[in-house]
Amino acid sequence: MGRQPCCDKLGVKKGPWTAEEDKKLINFILTNGQCCWRAVPKLAGLRRCGKSCRLRWTNYLRPDLKRGLLSEAEEKLVIDLHARLGNRWSKIAARLPGRTDNEIKNHWNTHIKKKLLKMGIDPVTHEPLNKAENLADQNKNNDHQLVVVVPESTSVTAAATSSELENSSTSSSSASSSENSCNESKLVLDTFNENDPLLNNLLESDDTPLIDSSWELPIKSFDNIINNSNNHMTSSWDDESFNWLLDCQDFGIHDFGFDNCFNSDVELEVFNTKYDMGNKK
DNA sequence: AATGAAGCCAACCGCCCAAGG
DNA sequence: CCCTTGGGCGGTTGGCTTCAT
Structure with a gap:
């Protein structure tokens, strides 16, 4: 069935x-x-x-999505997080405000991977290529031996700081592809600099999103925009986040039906003024 | 200008897991 | 427990764009 x-x-x-x-x-x-x-x-x-x-x-x-290429800082963070988390794009994305797992995955595969290879770094292990090759050879040679695969959860080094990693794997020897990729990152975990304050801070906070989740209630978010229109945008709807609206050049706000989100014409006008939506058509 | 190759990314696919009955 | 269902995730694909010849 x-x-x-x-x-x-x-x-x-x-x-x-x-x-x-x-x-x-x-x-x-x-x-x-x-x-x-x-x-x-x-x-x-x-x-x-x-x-x-x-x-x-x-x-x-x-609405909270950033558009466009990842900044250098974001890219660096992705690399660092990948070293810790492996291909768990959703976990990585959870720590990059306005970025999606798909976007990060694509960016990784098309840009970062190549960059790392160019720099002589293995994008899987984050080790220098020579070293990674040697390790691969070593593993190959050890194939006849009993290989005990240490899950991330048991790593006493960096993984110990992350409850997420602790919860991530309980079985030690099943051989699904995803677990293989997790195990690949084990090498990385052992070499990871656990004293990196930025990363540790990020990882200790587990899944605490850097993204303001208020977008889930978009109408409320629009209220925030209006209420803050004379000051600065709220953290979840900053100017950059709103560029996506402006990017939709084929439509005005009315085309999207966003105008229904405003309680009054005044609010709509404030919005239009701030983002020049009225001139978009 | 034409054509093929390479790059890029949105979208799909299939598997997994948690929740609920 | 077992089964069903919905949602999430990572890997992959396909088509459009850009680049090179």
């Missing part, structure tokens, strides 16, 4: 999202918040799988 598909495949549209679909999804979520994703397409009038809607929202439409 196979698992039921996440949605009825018949009549479900795939491929790139159109502006019209985006608009519908944004309108729906701004009006109703995030609810059961399976129900979203039906309620929002979309011929999409719920999963697809969730992905589209979290990876592209979410």
Whole structure:
């Protein structure tokens, strides 16, 4: 008995999202918040799988997303976190405000990986390439021996500071691919500088998001914007975060239906003035 | 200008896990 | 417990864009 598909495949549209679909999804979520994703397409009038809607929202439409390339500081943080966490992109993304796991994963695969290789660093182990090769050879030669794979949770070094890592793995020898990748990072953990205050601070806080989660209640967020419009933007909706709106050059705010989010014309006008939305059309 | 290669990234797929009945 | 369901995650794909020839 196979698992039921996440949605009825018949009549479900795939491929790139159109502006019209985006608009519908944004309108729906701004009006109703995030609810059961399976129900979203039906309620929002979309011929999409719920999963697809969730992905589209979290990876592209979410208001707190930063757009554009990762800054140097972000890139460095990604590298550091990757050294600690391995390919757990969602965990890494949780510590980069406004970035998605998908975005970081893509950036890693297309930019950072190459950069590290160019620098002679193995992107998997974060070791100098020569050393990494030697270790690989060594492991190969040891294949005939009993290899005890030490899970991250038992590492007495850096992992000890992270409750997340402590919880991450309890079985020691199963061989799923994801666990393999986790184990690869073990090498890194042993060499990681646990005295790095920035990283330790980040990791000790476990999953405490750096991102203000208020975007989940978008209407409230818009209230914040309005209330702070004479001062500075709130942390969750700073100017940069809002560029995504401005990037949507094909639509004005009315096209997105955001105007429904404002309690009065005055509020809408304040918003338009601040972000020059009125001139966008 | 034409064409093929390489790069990039949004989106999909399939697996896993937690929650609830 | 067992089963079902929904949501999340990481890996992969496919198509568009840019670059090189």
